[in-house]
Amino acid sequence: MNRWPALALLAVTISSSALAQENLELGKMWTFERPPLAYLKDEYGFAPTAEWFDRLRLASIRFGRGCSSSFVSPKGLIMTNHHCVRDGITKVQGGNDWVKDGYYAKSLEDEVRVPDLTVQQFVGREDVTARMNEGIAPADDDATIAKKRAANQAAILERAQRDNPGLQPQVVTLFQGALFELYLYKVYDDIRLVFAPHLQTSHFGGDPDNFCYPRYCLDFAFMRAYADGKPVDTAAHYFRWCTGGVKEGELVFVTGNPGTTKRLLTHAQMEYLRDLWHPMQQELVDNRLRIRKDLVAKDPSLERTLRAEILSIENSQKAYRGYWDGLLDQSLMTQKIAAEKAFRARIDADPALKAKFGDVWDKLAQVAERRRGLEARQRFHTFGGHPVLALAVDVIRAGRAETAEARDAAAKRARDNAAAIGTIAELTRTEFLDHVARAKRWLPANDKWLAAVLDGRTPEQTADAFAGTELLDRQKLDDVLARIGKVWDGPMAVELVIAESIRPLVDAAVKEAQELQRIEETQGARIGQALFAAYGTSVSPDATLTLRFSDGVVKGYAYNGTIAPPMTSFHGLYARHTEFGGKHPFDVAPVWLERKDKIDLTKPMDLVSTNDIIGGNSGSPLVNANLEVVGLVFDGNIEMLPNRYVYRAETPRSVSVHVDGIMEALKKAYDAERLVKELLGQSK
Structure with missing residues (x-):
């Protein structure tokens, strides 16, 4: 196990890779077993080593059941999004309202274990395509193929558990089943809450600003992994903090676990989704949200109970609307038709391929x-x-x-x-x-x-x-x-x-x-x-909620008749509060008003980059070429959502919290001295 390909052998694939990207709009959610080395060299002049990829992979961890995160200290400290830990906080806050008011553990003893929460570290892999297809005959029908593959998968997982005690195996389907990988994870199941800001700090602008930019959110939280009652030793694989962050045009990487894209679907499949699946799904989500808001309006005591669910459904509502809008965009569908036509032409041009796949x-x-x-x-x-x-x-x-x-x-x-x-x-x-x-x-x-x-x-x-x-x-x-x-x-x-x-x-x-x-x-x-x-x-390949890395650069974009800056600052946060008269959801938490004179308003809060992301990337670290953390992905802009179906790069953006914004908050709004020292490598 723990088999990683010789990187030099992969460099020869650049011509086919670049051509596929140009014609098929498949995006840039790269797997660690097939990194596009020649593409990275050609595009950025960057030549990462096997050691670089190992460090990137081992410091990046899957968080819970649908988020991403990373180790950011040698003592098991984990950075992720506040919106990824809200449900966990509700389980441990008791009579407090830590989701709304925030929480800071001033000592290790104050760190609170969150039940039913794990993080998973990707430590090994093996190509099991041949084993998954074992015994399948050309004449087998679809039901027989599915039955044989299910039996093969069960055998693969059973053997993996026997050969790798202490690790969690997962068979991952890539390219819709053309390839199968066995991934092995080291699972940490003692995860404790270290720090969470106010809900309004992490969710400033609420639903109106969700999937939008410019943005003024500090959507971050810190947890810690424990083993045998002690913080996990992660000295060999964590991201150092990069004070000062990044500059416009700088190469950055996102590592995380993107959940679902459907870029390999055919045009006919996308038309069905556009005409039937999405209209019905949008109606369902819209109504679920309305029902909950009506209940809270009738009985305000339900607000705390339904808060996390309402926030989650609001997010889904806007996401599904964006996905559907992409399929309703004739230019996107025209792009898909052209890509499919080029793909089919290549197959039809070869008699053997046409006979096999036509x-x-x-x-x-x-x-x-x-x-x-x-x-x-x-x-x-x-x-x-x-x-x-x-x-x-x-x-x-x-x-x-x-x-x-x-x-x-x-x-x-x-x-x-x-x-x-x-x-x-x-x-x-x-x-x-x-x-x-x-x-x-x-x-x-x-x-x-x-x-x-x-x-x-x-x-x-x-x-x-x-x-x-x-x-x-x-x-x-x-x-x-x-x-x-x-x-x-x-x-x-x-x-x-x-x-x-x-x-x-x-x-x-x-x-x-x-x-x-x-x-x-x-x-x-x-x-x-x-x-x-x-x-x-x-x-x-399409996203599978497994670890990927994506390349990009810090870059603003044209929108709404103007230009979005690559970064926002605390100046904008307070201006937005003032412009809306401090009315929710554009009200800053009271501590930020009380300490405004202490905040360096020129410090950056959020930034945008061209990295390819989708739901599941929440909590992903944004790192530079030196593997220093420069940001924390928490969202994408509204233009990013259609990338679920067809990847386009001109205006879609990843939206991240800037490390300097996080540090300014920890130092001056929350007095989190212990955490600041740990992040900066100054703690004992």
């Missing part, structure tokens, strides 16, 4: 057409987000099970779910009613799911019936489970009648979705293989 685009177009017919059923032939309906379906499954094993499993699931439901909250009821309303919009009037759920009732009457269910009473649930498989005497509860009717609809939608997914996986892998045949393997 039909793959048509096959995926057929799947996209079938998805158009499935999308509404897949979304709405469900339990509507209501736990009682899900419970009722489990009860029906137990009664209709063909084997004792299946019956017992469904009954156990029903009992476990019933015990976990508790009181039916108003939020659950309101979201179910919203589900029905959206279903009536997207499904045909004679749809069987709607007929079963309503059946002469109003949606509110159905929701009332769910709220009054007897299935949450353990004794009555056991009685129903005992009777359900036999001839039922007397009336059946509304939720069970509905469950009986919708169960086959739910199962049919799931079955068809799984079938289409298997076809997409098989044909998507062929797209990846065709890509290699046409352009070589040194291209950037």
